Amino acid sequence: MIEIQNVRKSFGDLEVLKGIDLTVQRGEVVTVIGGSGSGKSTLLTCINGLEPIDSGRITIDGTEVHAKSTNLNKLRRKVGIVFQQWNAFPHLTVLENVTLAPRKVLGMAKAEAEAIAEKQLRHVGLGDKLTTYPSRLSGGQQQRMAIARALAMSPDYMLFDEVTSALDPQLVGEVLETLKMLAEEGMTMICVTHEMGFARDVSNRVAFFHQGIMAEIGAPDQLFGDPQHPETQKFLANVR
Amino acid sequence: MIEIQNVRKSFGDLEVLKGIDLTVQRGEVVTVIGGSGSGKSTLLTCINGLEPIDSGRITIDGTEVHAKSTNLNKLRRKVGIVFQQWNAFPHLTVLENVTLAPRKVLGMAKAEAEAIAEKQLRHVGLGDKLTTYPSRLSGGQQQRMAIARALAMSPDYMLFDEVTSALDPQLVGEVLETLKMLAEEGMTMICVTHEMGFARDVSNRVAFFHQGIMAEIGAPDQLFGDPQHPETQKFLANVR
Amino acid sequence: MFNYTFQWKQALNRLPQMLDGALVTMEIAILSMALGIALAILLTVFRLSGSRPLMAFATTWVEIARNTPALFQIYMAHFGVASFGIHFSPFVSILIGITFNNAGYLTENFRGALKAIPDTQGRAGRSLGLTQLQSFRYIILPQMLRISFLPMTNQMVWAILMTSLGVTVGMNSDLYGVTQDLNALTFRTFELFALAAVIFYLITKTITIGGRLIAARLFRY
Amino acid sequence: MFDTALTANDLVFLAKGAGITILVTAISVVIGTLLGILFGVIRMQLGPVLAAPLTFFLDIFRSVPLLIQLVLGNAFVGMVLQLQISGFTVACIVLSLYTSAYCAEIVRGGIDAVPEITRRAARSLGLTWGQDMRYIVLPLATRVALPSWIGLALGVMKDSALVYVVQVTELLKSTQILITRLQEPLFLLLICGAFYFVISFPLARFGGYLEKRWSND
């Protein structure tokens, strides 16, 4: 369970998160939508401790992320994250990309790590690209590789930050399919996305962010069908 | 009138345009859609003579673009073009961007050029950004500036090459509005685009390119509603 | 026409000696590059460390290396430090001098390379549970070295050229030193220096072209 | 440590040396830059094959120690060209060519850095090749190239320490002359090093600043 309690976060003078509260249960898929700069990415990077927070608390399965005593490197194994862009390590083959963390972080033997990596890569449909370098992959394939890489650490939670935004329209589908598959397998996920169709189909709940505030959260039918907050209405009208 | 007759064009071994025929009448808006690499951009750059062609003919108001005797610099004044990206001259202010060509190409006086530039910039909604540098503009504003810059040469034709593809989703609208406005004012336009909604609303005809061939062309209702070519059907199914 | 008869034979007779000198020159350049790269990585880590003294140390090094003549640095490595009772042989002095210079310039190159590596790379690494150091070692460093590979071959060329300054600290076994000694012996200045120039040219060309070939080999991505 | 036999006279002597260093540098950088731009544009226009001889010629200046270039350049001017010109002139000629060789590379890098599409945009507006170069490529390339160019100019200043071989008494040579007489090497060298540093450091920082500012655009 991920619990976010009254989290605030500023960059310099700019308050980017103005007291966010959100609890994500095991097995739940929460999608986050909202305008540019509303703090969506920042929230994700706070959740896995890449960014410190100013106040509030984030706990993952009871462990407080930003406590001094927390071993972040260890905690992060539980929480996979995939970004919008530049996820692939360009100097490593697909297989090496995926085995790096299991080997260096978990200390797995090469063979064992490769077995796991192959399994995950096959899972996302890249079973035939093991020795390819990322530059030879399409954007969609790169994103799927990044997902496999995160999965290879057997995380309990996955965070996705607009993983399809940088892709050509033709490639969006394949990545969304992969996410859907994960959701169906019961992975707990927080997905920041601009793909309203996806949000509607896959999520248990959809959260709308506006200027550092979670303006509205609800089941997809409710939020898309009958948005309460005027900003949500405005946003959805614009998107289509 | 732009007449394209059996135009072929290769880059090295790769034949990118395999005999294109297309006639665009004054006042007509033709949209070009098609997969990546199908030759759409190449066609546009051939039309204004930025790229030579291997065979066939392109004439603009009767002048053959690729004839030796044609003064291309002069011809290009008739044909404005806006690309997907990097249209702005980053070292010049918005006003300077727009006045450069009228002054240097048409030899206009500074004051006159500025008057025209201001008019065009107001036209695209940038009347308050005259002394700003492009780096301070959003992507959408940069594209609108590029449109104003082309318009300042009073072209008879405008070519647009995926002018919204590099933009954040929120900024697409403002640029498409500008294009729509131009179309309504009677500008002859060829627009390469991924925005199907725009293509449907604005164009007189839509052309579908596939692997260097114009696979299909027709009125938007016909092409979108009842595509004939199997590749068109596939493409449209994928896009949404 | 020249009032001077070129005696190329005389110079060519000395070619074996000069080629021996060229080997020493290469040796100095290669060692100074290997050490320079290692030090530059260390200085880069210092710069990223966030610790003020370490950052100041790295910055001072880089700025002195980049803002004074190499000749000055090499002279200092020999006569300067000797004022404090530390003695280095000419070979070690020139090696230290060039290494100091290399490390300074390479650190600056690395800084540029780091800027070209997207932030998300390090973040992606850390997100997988890699420690900061692991993330640097396995993700940032290889990319940084790749991006700065061509600048590094340039620096290698400079290292070769800088060996010619070794004569100021008593080197006479490198290519330039050998040439100068032969010149003193025979007064065949033009022939000898022209021959040395050709050898230097061939060495540096080999490095540049070799560097490109290696880059193509090494970086298949 | 620093009770010294250095007189005001000697300081004037050093200052003269510094003046020569700056003068040689200034002349060489100006001429070298103009030549470098010319060579760079010629190379770009001719394409790699036709420009090969020029590329080769310029390559020599980047592949042979400056010390040797100066010795041979001096000999060439005196013996082959039979010109009775001063060592100072020879130093300026060699350093100018040396500068131009590096500058041509910088120019190429600058031009390469202007996106093809931006140039296409310019041509599409009806600008001629020359106008495109003049109004678009040059200003943009300058921004990319200026920081490296500052680095080059400072490099030339530091490398000008070697022109002593053609009988030019620049700063480092002046220092050595004083060392021979006063026998205070460390002290004198520190003065000399400090001088280079004081000129070079602020300019280098300025170059870094420009780079930062322009890359943020």
Place this chain on the structure above:
Amino acid sequence: DKLDDIISSGTLRCAVVLDFPPMGMRDANNVPIGFDVDYCNDLAAALGVEAEIVETPFPERIPALMSGRVDVGVASTSDTLERAKTVGFSIPYFAFEMAVTANSGTGITSYEGMKGHTVGAVAGTYEAIALEAQVKEWGEGEFRPYQTQADVFLALSQGQLDATVSTSTVAQANVQSGNYKDITVVGFAPFDTDYVALFAKRDEYGFLNYLDLFVNQQVRTGRYDELYEKWVGGEVPKLMVPNAYR
């Protein structure tokens, strides 16, 4: 020929090495002085022209001559047979005896005592060539050439060198100056006397003849002794080689 050219041009340009005291150096106003400088002035006076001192570092002496930037070398240049293949030498105008100077801490007390030590001299000089050959013959120790006489003595007093061989004149001058700590002249080096000569282009016989006669006249008129007394002092070295012509 060259002689006529010099006389008609009105200036004589001499290549002089100015970091080689007391033969060539600079005074407190950094004006060139020394034995070689005076010698050049005398030569110019004999020719009835102005003297111009062109400071020439070691490797540039030959290009300076060949490119016509100087007319004559008055640069304490040893007249070796190898060099004579390139330039023309006059008869010797000066002769050096070589002395061993050692760092006091090393316990070196003689030429032989240098065996196994780190020794050095000014690169490319007569003594450097001889000393390097000697170190090779000994098979132990190390030889280091430095670019200037100043660097050699600096290295010596810093302890980077244990001993050096230099012309005795330089050695005495430097030890007496008190600029260098911990150095002492410990004896003579048993090298052949280093005869040095003026040099000009090889084929300028007229000029070379003139130089020979000029050197001869300097000795005959007592000017040589006078200059020696002025710059060096002590017993004047003989310029004649026993049992040989010339």
